[in-house]
Amino acid sequence: MKIEKRLLHTQFQDWLNQQIARHLEAQAARLGADPATATAKPIQIKAHPADADMVHA
Structure with missing residues (x-):
């Protein structure tokens, strides 16, 4: 189930x-x-293992 x-x-x-x-x-x-000229970098958002409901950027 997990x-x-x-x-x-x-x-x-x-x-x-x-x-x-x-x-x-x-x-x-x-x-x-x-x-083509945009300088923004993509970010990756991960959930902290101990706080599965908390999202950290």
């Missing part, structure tokens, strides 16, 4: 990351930002 819960959590995180990426791309397109 493996299934962790798999579901990982799938949800991946889906949420994709939704956020699509939203940010659409927002950048609306604002006229050129992705």
Whole structure:
């Protein structure tokens, strides 16, 4: 059961990351930002093992 819960959590995180990426791309397109000249670096968000409900950037 724990493996299934962790798999579901990982799938949800991946889906949420994709939704956020699509939203940010659409927002950048609306604002006229050129992705080739963008200097923003992607961040990776991880949950701390001891605090599975807490998210740290």
